[in-house]
Amino acid sequence: MKATAEPPAGDAPAPDYLSSGYSLRSWLCTLDHKRIGLLYLVSITFFFMIGAAAAAAMRVALLSPKGDLIVSDVYNRLFTLHGVLMIWFFLIPAVPNVLGNFLLPLMIGARDVAFPRLNLASWYIFMTGAALALYAILAGGVDTGWTFYTPYSSTYSNGHVMAMAAGVFIAGFSSIATGLNFIVTIHRLRAPGLTWFRLPLFVWSLYSTSIILVLATPVLALTLFLMVLERGFGVGIFDPKIGGDPLLFQHLFWFYSHPAVYVMILPGMGVVSELVACFARKPIYGYRVMAFAILAIAALGFLVWGHHMFVSSQSIYAGVVFSLLSFLVSVPSAIKVLNWTATLHRGSIRLDAPMLYALGFMGLFTVGGLTGLFLATMAVDVHLHGTYFVVAHFHYVMVGGMVMAYMGGMHYWWPKISGRMYHEWSARIAALLIFLGFNLTFFPQFILGYLGMPRRYYAYPEEFHALNVLSTAGASILGLGYLLPLIYLSWSLCRGPRAPANPWGATGLEWQTPSPPPTGNFATTPIVTEGPYAYRPEEP
Amino acid sequence: MITATPVSAEPTPHPEAKAVTNQLGMWTFLATEILFFGGLFVVYTLFRLTYPEIFRQGGQSMDFWLGTVNTAVLLTSSLFMALADRAVRANQRALLTRCLALTALLGLVFLGIKAYEYHGKFAEHLVPGPGFRGPPGSGPRLQIFYFLYFAMTGLHALHMLGGLAAVGWLWRLNAQGRLNSGRTEPVVIVGLYWHFVDCIWVFLYPLFYLAGR
Numbered sequence: 228m229k230a231t232a233e234p235p236a237g238d239a240p241a242p243d244y245l246s247s248g249y250s251l252r253s254w255l256c257t258l259d260h261k262r263i264g265l266l267y268l269v270s271i272t273f274f275f276m277i278g279a280a281a282a283a284a285m286r287v288a289l290l291s292p293k294g295d296l297i298v299s300d301v302y303n304r305l306f307t308l309h310g311v312l313m314i315w316f317f318l319i320p321a322v323p324n325v326l327g328n329f330l331l332p333l334m335i336g337a338r339d340v341a342f343p344r345l346n347l348a349s350w351y352i353f354m355t356g357a358a359l360a361l362y363a364i365l366a367g368g369v370d371t372g373w374t375f376y377t378p379y380s381s382t383y384s385n386g387h388v389m390a391m392a393a394g395v396f397i398a399g400f401s402s403i404a405t406g407l408n409f410i411v412t413i414h415r416l417r418a419p420g421l422t423w424f425r426l427p428l429f430v431w432s433l434y435s436t437s438i439i440l441v442l443a444t445p446v447l448a449l450t451l452f453l454m455v456l457e458r459g460f461g462v463g464i465f466d467p468k469i470g471g472d473p474l475l476f477q478h479l480f481w482f483y484s485h486p487a488v489y490v491m492i493l494p495g496m497g498v499v500s501e502l503v504a505c506f507a508r509k510p511i512y513g514y515r516v517m518a519f520a521i522l523a524i525a526a527l528g529f530l531v532w533g534h535h536m537f538v539s540s541q542s543i544y545a546g547v548v549f550s551l552l553s554f555l556v557s558v559p560s561a562i563k564v565l566n567w568t569a570t571l572h573r574g575s576i577r578l579d580a581p582m583l584y585a586l587g588f589m590g591l592f593t594v595g596g597l598t599g600l601f602l603a604t605m606a607v608d609v610h611l612h613g614t615y616f617v618v619a620h621f622h623y624v625m626v627g628g629m630v631m632a633y634m635g636g637m638h639y640w641w642p643k644i645s646g647r648m649y650h651e652w653s654a655r656i657a658a659l660l661i662f663l664g665f666n667l668t669f670f671p672q673f674i675l676g677y678l679g680m681p682r683r684y685y686a687y688p689e690e691f692h693a694l695n696v697l698s699t700a701g702a703s704i705l706g707l708g709y710l711l712p713l714i715y716l717s718w719s720l721c722r723g724p725r726a727p728a729n730p731w732g733a734t735g736l737e738w739q740t741p742s743p744p745p746t747g748n749f750a751t752t753p754i755v756t757e758g759p760y761a762y763r764p765e766e767p
Numbered sequence: 768m769i770t771a772t773p774v775s776a777e778p779t780p781h782p783e784a785k786a787v788t789n790q791l792g793m794w795t796f797l798a799t800e801i802l803f804f805g806g807l808f809v810v811y812t813l814f815r816l817t818y819p820e821i822f823r824q825g826g827q828s829m830d831f832w833l834g835t836v837n838t839a840v841l842l843t844s845s846l847f848m849a850l851a852d853r854a855v856r857a858n859q860r861a862l863l864t865r866c867l868a869l870t871a872l873l874g875l876v877f878l879g880i881k882a883y884e885y886h887g888k889f890a891e892h893l894v895p896g897p898g899f900r901g902p903p904g905s906g907p908r909l910q911i912f913y914f915l916y917f918a919m920t921g922l923h924a925l926h927m928l929g930g931l932a933a934v935g936w937l938w939r940l941n942a943q944g945r946l947n948s949g950r951t952e953p954v955v956i957v958g959l960y961w962h963f964v965d966c967i968w969v970f971l972y973p974l975f976y977l978a979g980r
Contacts, residue, residue, distance in 0.1 A: 341788050407795045415788040441795055445803035453810065453918070462895040462914040464810065470908040475813060479806055 243646065243743040258343035259746055264329030265644070266350050271317050271325065272713075274357065277364075278312035279709065281305045286668075286702040289695050294686035302685035303370035304386065310373025315395050316357055318625060319487065321633045322494035323440075324353075324405055327433045329644060331409060333737035333744060334427055336418025336753045341411040349404035356398030363390035372683065374484070375451070377465035377476045381458050389458065392451045399444045402490075406440030409433050418736065420755035424515060427735055427759040431518045432497025435525035439486045439493075443529070447483035450476065477539055481532035489528040491625055492592075493521060495632030496563055499585045502635050503567045505733045506582035507574030510760035513566045520559035520566075527556045537608045546605050553603035560596050564589060579731075580654035584635025587662045591627025595620060598673065613683075616676025619669045627665055634661070634712065641716065642726030646743040649719040653711060660708035667701025734761050786952035793956045797963050800926075804967055807919050811974060814911055824905055825912030826979025828893070830884060834976035837880045838968065844873035845965045848958050851937075858948040863941055870961070871934045874927055881924055888913070916975055923971060926964045933957040 244261045247253070254262055285305050288297040297305070328346065332339050340346050363369055369386035371379040380388045413434050417426070426434075453464050454476065463469030465476040504511050511517055533541055533549030541549075567589055576582070598620040601607050611617065641649055671694040676682075680691050687695065729738040734757075740749050815822045851866035892900035894917070895910040902909075937957055940946050946954060 342792060403799050407792060407799070410795050411788055411792045414791055415784070441799050442802050445799045446806045449803055449806035456914070456918060460896045460910075460914065462910045463908065464911070464914065470818070470911055472813060472817070475810065479809070482806075 242745065243741065244746045245646065245743050247746050256347075258339070258347055260328050260332050260340050260343065260346060261644075261744065263346050263350055264325050264327075267320055267324040267328060267353070270350075270354060270357065271320055274312045274316040278309050278317060279706065281309040281312070283702065283706060285309065286699040288685060289687070290699050292687050292689050292692050292695075297685055299685045300370065303372075303683070304368035306683060307369045307372055307386075308364055311360060311369070311391060311395065313625075314373055314487075314491070315398050316353075316360065318491045318629055319402060320353065320405075321629065322498060322636065323409070323433060323436055323490070324349075324401075326498065326633070326636050326640065327409065327436075327494065328405070330640065330737055331412060331430065331433055332416070333643075333740065333748055334430055334735060335413065335416060335421055336736045336749060336755065337412065337416035338747050338749070340408045341415055342408050345404050346408055349401040349408070352404065353398055353401035356394045356396070356401065359390050359394030359397065361394075363387040363394060366390065374480060375454060376480075377454060377457070377471075377473055380454055382466055382468070384458075389455055392455055396448050396451045396455075399448045402440045402444045406437035406444070409437040410441065413437075418753050418755055421736075424518070425755055425758050426518075427497075428500035428511060428514070428517055428521070429494075429497035431521050432493045432500075435521045436490050436493045439490050439525055439528065443483045443486040443490075446479060447487075450479040450483065453479075474536070474539060474541065477536050478532070481535045482529075485532040485535065486525075486528045488621075488624070489524055491629050493524060495588065495592075495629040496521065498632040498636035498639075499567065499588050501733075501735070502581050502585035502639055503570050503589075504760040504762060505639070505731050506577045506579060506585070507571050508577075508762045509570050509574040510758070510762055511566065512569035512572075513562075514758070514760065516562060517566055520562045523559040524556060527552065527559070531556060531603075534603050534608075537605050538612045543605075550603055550605050554600065557596060557600060557603075564593055564596075578655075580649075580651060580658050581635045581639035583655060583658040583662075584631050584638065587658065588628055588631040588635065591623050591631060591662075591665065595623030595625075595627055598623065611676060613681055614676035615672040615680050615682055618682050619672035619676060622669045622672075627669070631661070634658070637712075637716075639731070640737070641719070642730045643737060643742050643744070645716075645720055645723070646726055647719045647723030648726050648730065649723055650715050653715040657708050657711035657715075660704055660711065664701050664704030664706070664708050668698050668705050669701070671695070671697045671701075734759065782950070786955075789952055789956055790959070793959050797959065800963065804919075804922070807915070807922070808970070808974075811915055811919070814915065815978075818908055818911065821905070821909050821912050823979045824902070824909055825916070826975065826977065828902065829916075829976045829979075830887070831976055831980075833880055833884050834972055837877050838972045840873050840877045840880070841965055841968050844870045844877065845962055847873065848934075848961045852951070852954050852958050855946050855951045855954045856948055860941060860944070860946070863946065863954075864938070867934055867938050867941065871931055871938070874931050874934070878924060878927055878931075881920065885917075888917075919971055920975070923964065923967055926967070930957075930961050930964050933960060 244259055247259075248257075254266065257263060257266075284297070285302065288294060288302060290296075294302070328340070331337075363386075366387050369384070369388050369391045371384055371386070371388060375388070375392060380392070413426075413430060456462070457464045457466065457471070461469070463471035465471045465473055467473055500511055500517060531549055531553045533545055534553045537546050537550075567585075598616070602611055602617060602620060638649065638654055641647075675691055675694050675698075678691065680687055726742045728741050730742075731738070736749075736753055736755070737744075739753060847866045847869040851863055851870060854860075854863040854866055888894060892898055893913050895914045899907070899910050899913075901907070934957060937946070937953055940953055
């Protein structure tokens with residue numbers, strides 16, 4: 228990092244994006260991608276807290292095998308609320324819409340995204356969908372599970388499925404708008420010299436994620452549209468009693484929702500690539516292979532949806548093909564874990580909080596990925612389907628993977644976002660608490676599932692008691708771990724020491740502009756002359 | 768990694784580069800749309816394979832001539848959209864106005880005929896739901912055909928309304944003198960969308976009007 232962009236001599240320094248206006252209007256009508264990223268940050272943190280509260284209530288209820296605290300109906304509504312909010316209103320927008328919105332133009336040396344108005348509109352669309360979902364929750368909730376499987380959501384539903392489905396439907400358009408914006412931005416607005424193979428892997432992951440969002444989300448919209456029409460008109464599209472095909476709903480739903488799983492992990496992989504390179508002071512091992520692995524995961528992700536339906540009367544031959552394709556996805560995923568590990572080899576490793584999260588990601592994602600292979604094996608899936616093993620598996624990927632990466636990225640870029648440093652030791656302790664609490668919560672669930680405890684029940688046989696108590700104990704530690712960053716990050720907003728432009732000594736264009744960046748990002752358009760990870764391990 | 772350059776702090780976006788950016792945005796949007804309608808085509812295929820007889824019955828009850836005339840009307844509107852594209856490139860503003868007017872007019876005729884057809888179906892109790900009365904000898908499953916008919920042509924009609932609004936926007940731009948051979952990109956982008964909606968109809972027409980023949 229020898230040359231940096233100097234502002235032209237004689238110009239007064241441009242005001243940073245945070246102090247360029249303090250009125251409510253200057254936030255709610257902003258076209259600045261950085262401010263829109265923060266609007267998303269505040270919104271999804273709010274939904275995360277509601278979803279987490281629902282999870283906490285469930286874990287407390289499961290302390291007793293008989294379900295003394297919560298009746299079955301309330302329990303069903305709680306896990307539906309938890310799933311819908313956490314997936315559509317937290318995980319899917321978390322890294323792309325918060326970190327992606329904030330960082331993408333900075334990382335490619337652009338002044339903003341390609342369509343700033345569409346970007347702001349996407350936030351309003353998102354909030355409209357969220358308002359409908361919140362209405363559905365306040366009005367009494369939905370008991371279908373986040374998957375809205377028919378006939379729970381059509382014939383037998385007694386909750387506010389229409390409002391909830393409409394909320395998810397509308398929020399989907401916000402995903403599409405963001406994906407479209409990112410694709411066009413990455414194609415058209417890269418700084419001079421920033422060729423495709425000089426892009427940071429985080430940008431590659433946002434690109435692949437955007438392709439998935441643009442191509443998969445419309446199918447979800449269509450599925451929910453048909454479901455609502457079926458409810459409205461009583462026509463048999465999914466209901467077999469009147470001629471419909473219940474499996475069709477699952478096919479259409481998972482055609483979206485399995486790729487959406489990759490929306491919930493690929494950006495995390497991108498974040499971890501940045502963190503590992505920076506805190507090991509080394510270029511990413513096998514950069515091009517990593518970029519192609521991201522694209523391969525996104526492409527293969529479209530071809531594996533049937534592995535959710537091995538026991539749903541899907542044809543066994545289709546099952547075999549889906550099973551094989553699901554195994555194939557593990558190849559690029561394994562390449563990524565391998566290459567991060569190889570990047571660490573002989574690196575000059577610093578264990579700052581972001582790196583703790585990145586290392587946590589690598590371990591937990593590996594467990595989540597490997598247990599995915601159990602579930603992709605048809606014969607084993609017959610035993611494990613619909614048990615806590617599945618719950619543990621996807622929480623290892625979604626929470627152990629994506630949320631760890633999100634937290635790591637949030638700490639890493641916090642000085643850039645806020646212009647302030649956070650308290651390092653509080654952050655390290657929180658990272659460790661989250662890692663320990665997470666494992667204590669979800670590892671027992673693998674065993675519970677293996678022993679046969681089904682998911683989505685408010686009560687369970689006495690023999691599962693001890694493991695459930697362990698899981699709830701872990702959840703309380705995990706909850707504390709999530710509470711801490713809220714406190715010390717808010718504290719640092721007002722009291723933290725001022726951050727320099729590049730506190731980590733990182734490469735990457737976003738570190739070449741002041742913290743927090745000025746409204747137009749760069750005083751002069753940068754010209755890129757090197758690849759993304761020009762680290763030298765011998766130089767601290 | 769980066770070097771300071773003497774580029775001005777406020778780079779003026781190159782209009783041609785901006786036009787390519789906007790076109791890429793429209794193409795990406797159309798990719799989304801294809802997947803959206805694609806799902807419906809999958810649903811159609813599945814039910815047609817499961818219940819071939821209701822698609823035969825349903826297809827025969829469609830008004831062949833109204834559908835055929837509507838196809839011709841819509842394809843002609845696309846012709847005028849293409850001519851509008853040529854007119855703006857040749858800087859012929861008056862011709863552009865006429866082409867846009869004809870495109871919009873034919874689009875409205877299409878929607879008018881569609882509304883007339885919907886009204887007919889409504890009067891014959893062929894709208895799915897509790898009030899559905901199929902022709903004698905048909906079962907309740909015939910509703911699936913009409914459900915798909917209304918869902919698919921209805922969504923198509925909604926897209927037509929969006930297209931008409933976009934053509935109206937072009938008309939206004941042209942009236943303000945903001946379209947010329949140096950700035951053709953709004954016409955190109957709206958044209959892409961208009962032709963796409965047209966293409967969807969080209970698939971809908973045989974699936975519903977020629978199914979029973």
